[in-house]
Amino acid sequence: xxKFIVGGKVEKNVGFSQEFTSLAMxxxxxxxxxxxxxxxxxxxSPHKKSSLRYGTFATMLPNFRxxxxxxxxxxxxxxxxIIITPKKAVLDPQGKTVQSAxxxxxxxxxxxxxxxxxIEIDLAPGTDKVAAEKAINDxxxxxxxxxxxxxxxxxxxx
Amino acid sequence: xxxxxxxxxxxxxxxxxxxxxxxxxxxxxxxxxxESALGDTDCVIVPGGFSYGDYLRCGAxxxxxxxMQAVKQFADNGxxxxxxxxxxxxxxxxxxxxxxxxxxxxxxxxxxxxxxKTVTNDxxxxxxxxxxxxxxxxxxxxxxxxxxxxxxxxxxxxxxQILWQYCDTSGNVTDAANPNGALLNIxxxxxxxxxxxxxxxxxxxxCESILGSDDGKWIFESIFAALEAKSVAQAA
Numbered sequence: 001x002x003k004f005i006v007g008g009k010v011e012k013n014v015g016f017s018q019e020f021t022s023l024a025m026x027x028x029x030x031x032x033x034x035x036x037x038x039x040x041x042x043x044x045s046p047h048k049k050s051s052l053r054y055g056t057f058a059t060m061l062p063n064f065r066x067x068x069x070x071x072x073x074x075x076x077x078x079x080x081x082i083i084i085t086p087k088k089a090v091l092d093p094q095g096k097t098v099q100s101a102x103x104x105x106x107x108x109x110x111x112x113x114x115x116x117x118x119i120e121i122d123l124a125p126g127t128d129k130v131a132a133e134k135a136i137n138d139x140x141x142x143x144x145x146x147x148x149x150x151x152x153x154x155x156x157x158x
Numbered sequence: 159x160x161x162x163x164x165x166x167x168x169x170x171x172x173x174x175x176x177x178x179x180x181x182x183x184x185x186x187x188x189x190x191x192x193e194s195a196l197g198d199t200d201c202v203i204v205p206g207g208f209s210y211g212d213y214l215r216c217g218a219x220x221x222x223x224x225x226m227q228a229v230k231q232f233a234d235n236g237x238x239x240x241x242x243x244x245x246x247x248x249x250x251x252x253x254x255x256x257x258x259x260x261x262x263x264x265x266x267x268x269x270x271x272x273x274x275k276t277v278t279n280d281x282x283x284x285x286x287x288x289x290x291x292x293x294x295x296x297x298x299x300x301x302x303x304x305x306x307x308x309x310x311x312x313x314x315x316x317x318x319q320i321l322w323q324y325c326d327t328s329g330n331v332t333d334a335a336n337p338n339g340a341l342l343n344i345x346x347x348x349x350x351x352x353x354x355x356x357x358x359x360x361x362x363x364x365c366e367s368i369l370g371s372d373d374g375k376w377i378f379e380s381i382f383a384a385l386e387a388k389s390v391a392q393a394a
């Protein structure tokens with residue numbers, strides 16, 4: 001199974017995640033945005049470019065994604081990871097196009113490609129996992145996904 | 159009649175809608191998305207564009223703006239609301255209309271004139287459209303493929319909620335005349351109560367013959383007629 005690079009990370013077994021949508025944009029729109037500023041600090045990291053280019057090595061670099069960052073000494077922060085996929089009954093023309101491209105390139109045995117979104121939400125250290133899961137489920141149903149056309153999977157990682 | 163045309167960041171058909179209403183002899187004003195009240199309004203137009211940059215999904219974020227809470231209340235009280243293009247997407251995201259708009263089946267942005275068959279005259283948005291008249295109006299969208307699950311489609315049909323379908327120049331509803339892959343060639347629908355409608359084509363861009371077509375005016379004339387009938391009924 002090949003690895004696919006998503007937003008500077010290496011994702012396994014999620015098919016093609018075409019769009020990396022950071023939730024950081026939401027506080028920007030509604031005015032707020034503590035999470036956003038922290039995130040931007042991270043994105044100005046001099047390793048940003050190289051981390052994209054050499055996905056697998058990115059996590060080994062210091063100062064990447066909250067590791068050893070000022071304010072969070074030596075701590076991984078909690079993250080909510082949400083994978084959104086189109087429902088089976090919904091036309092997925094992007095998936096179909098990519099599938100036929102793969103077939104033309106000679107990749108055998110591809111029986112379906114489904115293109116969705118991957119969203120990562122940074123949570124403050126010490127956030128109650130159960131409460132966070134409940135809140136983000138609620139947000140995923142109301143805003144992050146559209147239940148008419150999409151399904152989602154949620155995972156809280158520490 | 160007073161029209162309120164909503165204005166979100168990156169709305170881009172708001173001025174067109176105001177212009178169309180004014181040149182058809184009625185008054186229209188813009189209402190900024192941060193407003194929490196609509197003021198004196200007979201009909202709300204949710205215009206086309208790319209509200210909030212179409213981030214996340216088309217219309218997904220506009221739905222939570224303060225003005226949309228006011229629109230929801232206005233619709234709950236029976237007020238007329240019409241969403242055009244991105245406005246249609248906003249109304250489906252807000253749950254004011256059933257279904258969703260997804261990527262065009264050929265993944266291309268379509269900017270062209272299409273033809274519309276009016277399925278029913280029984281709505282405030284279609285009552286003045288002459289029987290058998292095929293409307294020639296433009297579309298301009300990348301995500302206009304109407305989708306709803308089977309039970310919802312059955313309900314739309316049973317309640318006569320499909321207002322417009324894409325058709326060819328002689329009014330045949332064919333797959334070749336469908337620009338985006340919309341189920342049942344749906345171009346526009348209304349809610350069960352028939353006071354909220356949405357459509358992907360742009361009638362506001364086709365209200366003067368100098369623009370290539372003035373067929374769009376029939377939709378606005380229908381709204382004017384419905385509002386006048388309503389105000390006569392209220393006065394009586």
